[in-house]
Amino acid sequence: MNRLASATSPYLLQHAENPVDWWPWSAEALAEAKRRDVPILLSVGYAACHWCHVMAHESFEDAETAAMMNEHFVNIKVDREERPDIDAVYMTATQAMTGQGGWPMTCFLTPDGEPFHCGTYYPPVPAHGMPSFKQLLSAVAEAWRDRRAELKDGAGKIVSHLAEQTGPLSEHPVDEQTVRSAVAKLRQETDPGNGGFGGAPKFPPSMVLEFLLRHYERTGAPEALSIVELAAEGMARGGIYDQLAGGFARYSVDAAWVVPHFEKMLYDNALLLRCYAHLARRTDSALARRVAAETADFLLRELRTPQGGFAASLDADTDGVEGLTYVWTPAQLTEVLGREDGLWAAELFRVTDDGTFERGASTLQLPQDPADPARWVRVREALLEARARRPQPGRDDKVVAAWNGLAITALAEAGVAFERPDWVEAAVDAARLLLDLHLVDGRLRRSSRDGTVGDAAGVLEDYACLAEALLALHQATGESLWLVEATMLLDVALDRFAVADTPGAYHDTADDAETLVHRPSDPTDNATPAGASALASALLTASALVGPDQASRYRSACEQAVRRAGALVAQVPRFAGNWLTVAEALLAGPVQVAVVGQDAAERSGLLVEAARGVHGGGVVLAGPPEADGVPLLADRPLVDGGPAAYVCRGYVCERPVTTPDDLARVLVGA
Incomplete structure (x- = not known):
């Protein structure tokens, strides 16, 4: 056992029995590199990563490779999900050096942590123009011995370059024209046949679809809705969606959503649940409603932890084979279902003799809903039962604050919209866990596992996504506690993460966080919202829920942040x-x-009419008049002794209405 044996990260624990003398990232590890006067070999990955597993089996479990690593380097293993700040710094360096990035990430650093050579996966033998990992180790060790001054000088220049290239953006207005231009660009970049954007690999564009749906709700622009519906149906019908058990894989390796990279991430499923729930609410799409419900059920069934939080992911691999749990051959369908149902299922799911995946196996697609619902239920249940007897993928059961925040928001909003109080209660349980366990001395910790909180400090996305989640619970339950805790998190974020003398700009780490060679500050929305955009969203929601004094501060901070990201929004809307x-x-x-x-x-x-009719980004809250600690209900009395709805937009309010039909008419105008 090496020094990873006491880690809370499942990814680090996967490497605890390697012959490599791994260290977790720590001041002690950097001090050891200085004491030995050797470089640091930094390996960054995560538990569900297929190629991380491959490199571990090929190299980190190999005694000869491990001996080279131990002799020439201090070896540090980092879980990117537990330390996104470290990952961000060295991924930026990797992309600057190589033009691309990914995991596993392999970086060689000076004892001060400055990178001088970076890459990703390296094979055990030379292949595809790449050196073997042992050749790389030998070359780096030799260069450190013979050209150390040159390497250190180059590393210093890289760090300076990172600082120059990642400063705050200049302000740019985001007005009606900017938003309409973004819709036009997204329309041009849409895959007209399969939905989504770009070619292979293709990732679920959750946040872009949410934007387009909101734009349609506000303007009625049909082109915005058509992009959403095309992508939503393509994903829901494809192999990227688990047609038997619900839930989405991380991305599709092809452009048509057929073959996924099989890892299932909490953040993807949370964001997609929210998107499909909003689509169902707006269009009454039966497909969107079904997918939203199945995705919520997947979260509760497969990712919920005994403590009430949500686990980070399910692995891509099962017993070292990618997708083993999920794919089928025609013979396997017949074996489980019998000849008649097996042939029906093969046609229904597009399972062919040649296969759509590897080794003659196929992923399951569902190009159209079955014409025989009863048969579909019987077949699906039989296949699920058979699949449950197969080896199952591993689960990374650490609880990440930001990703749990996304899940809480999605479950709370969908629970209200679909009248599913069990989803809201699950969201409440997760929020209580985060506040009870992750909030230590008024500051957030990034992750926990098995009820034990980790040491890593929360980053901006943790504060922002959890604050947004608590605001969603405040609306769903009417309880003041959630608003109090949300505003506390927002105040810490504003005070600790802001870039000095640059209104609207934010670092991803707090001003008292561990000092790295570069303080990360990435404004782009990628697989998850950027910390700064998540903060802007939470600030705007809070401004609509708090009293006037706080509202002004929060809205102003939100508007400043959006202006600071304006150039990004205008130039690359897919990443904003x-x-x-x-x-x-x-x-x-x-x-x-x-x-x-x-x-x-x-x-x-x-309340039902409000939940159905309010645009995305709006707020809905119900309770008794003048409820304690609920500013939105202040000075809003009953009307003629009966219930009433008060509708405002910005700073302009309508007259109260007392019937669902009248509320629907007002909301159409809003």
Whole structure:
């Protein structure tokens, strides 16, 4: 066992029995490199990563390779999900040096942590123009021995370059024209046959779809909705979606959503649940409603931890084979279902003799809904039962604050919209876990596992995504606790993460966080919202829920952040999806609906209509008049002794309405 044996990260624990003398990232590890006067070999990955497993089996479990690593380097293993700050710094360096990035990430650093050579996966033998990993180790060790001054000088220049290239963006307005231009660019970049954007590999564009749906809600622009519907159907019908158990894989290796990279991430499923739930609410799409419900059920069934949080991911591999749990041959379908149902299922799911995946196996697609629902239920249940008897992928059961925040928001919003109080209660349980365990002395920790919180400090996305989640719970439950805790997190974020003398710009790490060779600050929305865009979203939501004094501060901070990201929004809208959703909410007001009534039964009709009719980014909250600690309900009395709904947009309010039909008419105008 090496020094990783006591780690809380499942990824680090996967390497605890390697012959490599691994260190976790720590001041002690850097000090050891200085003491030995050797470089650091930094390996960054995550538990669900297929190629991380491959490199581990090929190299880190090999005694000869490990001996070379131990002799010439201090070897540090980092879970990118636990330390996104470290990952961000060295991924930026890797991309600057090689023009690309990915995991596993392999970086060679000076004892001060400055990178001088970076790459990703290296094979055990030379292949595809790449040196073997042992050749690389030998070359780096030799260069350190013979050309150390040159390497250190180059590393210093790289660090300087990173600082120059990653400073705050200049301000740029995000107005109606900017947003409409973004829609036009996205329309040009849409894959007209399969939906989504670009070719292979293809990732679920959750935040971009959320923006386009909000834009459609506000403007009625049909082109925005058509992009959303095309992508949503393509993903839901393809192999990237688990047609038997629900839930989405991380991405498709092809352009048509057929063959996924099989890892299932919490953040993808949270964001997609929210998107499909909003699409179902807006269009009454039966497919969107089904996929949203199945994805919520997947979260609760497969990713929920005993403590009430949500695990980070399911592995791509099962017993070292990618996709083993999920793919089928025609013979396997017949074996489980019998000849008649087996042939029917093969046609239904596009399982062919040649296969759509590897070794003659196929992923399951569902090009159209079955014409025989009863048969479909029987076949699906039989296949699920058979699949459950197969070896199952591993689960990374650490609880990541930001990703749990995304899941809480999605479950709370979908729970209200679909009238599923069990989803809301699951969101409440996760929020309680985060506040009870991850909040230490008023500051957030990034992750926990098995009820034990880790040492890594929360980054900006943790504060922002959890704050947004608590605001969603405040709306879903009407309880003041969630608003109090959310505003506390937002105040810490504003005070600790802001770039000095640059309004609207934010670092991803706090001002008292561990000092790295570069302080990361990435404004782009990628697989998850950028920390700064997530903060802007939470600030805007909070501004619609708090009292006037706080509201002004939060809205101003949101508007400054959006302006700071304006150039990004205008130039590359595909990588500014969450920024655009915030911009849409700003343009819409956002809409606020306060429903008052003496009890839940009395309020229910108005609340259901509000949940169905409010644009994305709007806020809906119901409770008794003048409820303690609920500013949105202040000064909003009953009307003629009965329930009423108060609708405002920005700083302009309508007259209260008392029936769902009247509320629907007002919301159409809002």
